[in-house]
Ligand SMILES: Nc1nc2c(c(=O)[nH]1)N[C@H]1C(S)=C(S)[C@@H](COP(=O)(O)O)O[C@H]1N2
């Protein structure tokens with residue numbers, strides 16, 4: 001909690017107001033209003049579901065979303081509850097038990113963090129988190145996160161395009177891929193004592209994927225700094241790929257010539273490829289990827305090609321057979 005960069009301002013105009021983040025019940029409490037009718041009348045919030053549908057306990061747990069505010073993604077889906085985003089996480093360095101991670105990550109040290117950007121660049125540079133926040137103003141990006149395991153969330157991240165950072169270090173023309181390395185600290189991360197994986201967790205993108213505006217360096221969510229369990233102090237988010245292509249706790253970014261090895265493709269090569277674009281038509285060897293469970297919803301919804309970002313990213317793969325390059 002005692003982060004040195006806690007007081008770096010973010011542009012408030014870019015952040016969704018807190019009222020839009022709170023559950024209807026919480027909002028009512030804060031606003032001192034007494035009933036849902038009063039809430040709707042008082043601030044003109046229109047429910048995304050049919051206005052005649054009566055609220056249920058399940059609805060009450062979800063977050064308010066309207067067509068006129070930013071508290072939904074561009075497909076109109078509501079933000080996932082903060083408690084779910086921070087309480088149900090994949091972070092194998094701590095545990096393979098999603099609900100055990102938050103507690104285990106409580107004392108993770110994130111002060112004096114540095115991130116080294118180098119490899120095939122003209123101006124290699126090491127940034128403290130404070131430098132990053134000062135240099136690259138963070139914006140809110142509401143993205144869908146689709147885990148390869150078949151669940152998904154809608155998360156209001158705070159971050160800035162990775163492209164801004166890469167441009168500053170000036171990639172050489174021979175650079176074709178970007179390699180991401182995360183922290184190795186087994187004394188604070190019990191999962192790193194597991195011999196079943198090759199630590200540290202590493203990932204990679206093709207340079208054009210890395211330069212795409214959707215690809216962000218992420219330092220926060222829900223208008224605040226990242227919680228440790230979500231990858232504090234700095235992670236990557238690549239929304240059209242399965243969640244594991246969004247590495248947490250980044251310490252190193254290298255421009256390279258050859259396609260880099262990645263944590264999951266090393267650990268299970270016939271199950272995970274380098275690209276790992278969300279693709280409902282390409283099954284995982286052990287299960288279908290056609291549908292997903294949106295956390296907070298009942299039932300399943302169809303998974304969309306490139307996680308619904310096809311209009312923005314399909315061109316990156318236009319000459320590729322996605323059954324081979326999965
Ligand atoms: N360093 C690291 N990054 C990681 C992981 C991990 O185990 N270690 N898990 C990945 C997986 S499988 C997913 S689905 C996302 C989940 O991000 P979230 O918990 O913030 O939603 O983080 C990814 N980044």
Ligand SMILES: [Mo]
Pocket residue numbers: 090146147148149242243244
């Ligand atoms: Mo995942």
